[in-house]
Amino acid sequence: MKSFSYMRARDVTEATRAAQRPGSKVIAGGTNLLDLAKLSIERPSALIDVNRIPGLKEIRRLPDGGVRIGALVTNADLAAHPLIREHYPLLSRAILAGASGQIRNMATTGGNLLQRTRCVQFYDTSDRCNKRAPGSGCGALDGANRMNAIVGGSASCIAVHPSDMAVAMRILDAVVETTDAHGAHRRIPIDDFYVLPDAAPQHETVLTPGEMITGVSLPAPPQGMQSYRKVRDRASYAFALVSVGAIAAVEEGHFTRVRFAFGGIAPKPWRIEAAEAALRGKPRNAQAISTACDIALAGAAGHGDNDFKIALAHRTLIAVLGA
Structure with a gap:
């Protein structure tokens, strides 16, 4: 070291x-x-x-009915906070699905959003990894890739973002608040915060050198039942093979409002609004949900060990949104 x-x-x-x-x-x-x-x-x-640093460990209600979460709020405190448990249970459940109790006691909101991939080749310094060593190649493309991306990757990188919390934040339209070395402040929608690998997989977010996350704000919670399901190799302390977070409202057996996003399948939380729109007004059945999943996973491709993720994503979304 x-x-x-x-x-x-x-x-x-x-x-x-x-x-x-x-x-x-x-x-x-x-x-x-x-x-x-x-x-x-x-x-x-x-x-x-x-x-x-003072002021970064607070969770407070906003005048618009939303919540502001300081960057240093621990995962454990965030998941257990009454405001989050009552109004954003999706976020609480996603956090509790991640890591262990000991790690959640230490891990912070800002750090969780910035955690690096758990790709095998990224952690193996003897293997090729463009994220770790730009220009060296991607060993996952033709190597061990069971945990890797089926959408959103590139010829340079198929690593996935490992955060459960970020999936929930994406569904909730979180805004990441930052400050840079010149005192400039930014409010970045979480979907714009992460960047896909393309030709420069070493760049994972839009943060500039020295720019620091100071908090995350959530708008007022949308209506509907909130749920999070994580499929993994063991019941605790394992990263997602596929996860699904969703908020759905149903009337007379038909979807009226739907939001959903996947984890474990892409370099960032994967939410496609066109897929959500395809469900509105549709009956709450496996066929409608599977059709929406086809839209969300358009162009999806496995790389050998992770081929199963396409079918697993369909089954998991049906399990979460189905009756």
Whole structure:
């Protein structure tokens, strides 16, 4: 593990200015960064600890009926908060489906959104990975790819984003709030926050050097039943093969409002609004849901070990939205 310097930032300005220096990394819970540093996948020259910055651990109701979540709110506190459990149970369930209780006690909202992929080749420094070493190739395309993407990937990378929380955030139309080293603030819709791999898979978000997540805001919760289902190899502490989050309202056996997104199948939470629109007014049955899934997965292709994900995504969506 490479030696590094350490500083404890007193405020966002100090943190972002320090973080813009080459080789510097912001650390909060450290549940992903420290693992990567131990494997020499991340080799930071400096760590900027943001845990003591005031105002980033609050969850508060907004005047429009929404909620603002500070970047340093832990996953455990967020999942258990009364506002989230009552109005955004989808988010609470998605968080509780991820990691272990010990990790949720440390992992933060901002860090969860920024966690790196769990692709086998990304973690194996002896294999090819354009995300870890740009230009080296993608070993997953013709190697072990059971966990990898069936949509949204490219010839450069088929890694998936591992966050359960981000899937729920996407369905809820979350907005990521950031501050950069010059004091400029941005509000970025979560779908615009993540970028697909294309020719530069080492870039996963639109954050600029030194720019830091300070919070996430959620609009007032939409009407409908909220649910989250995660299919994985074991019942706990495993990443999704396929996950589905959904909010659906049904009247007289027909869908009136539907939102759904997949996890475990793409480089970012996968929500296609055209697929949701295809369900509105349709009967709540497997045929209608499968047709909507076809739209959401248009162009989907397996790469050998992960071919099963296409059928599994259909079955999981039917299980979540069906009667």
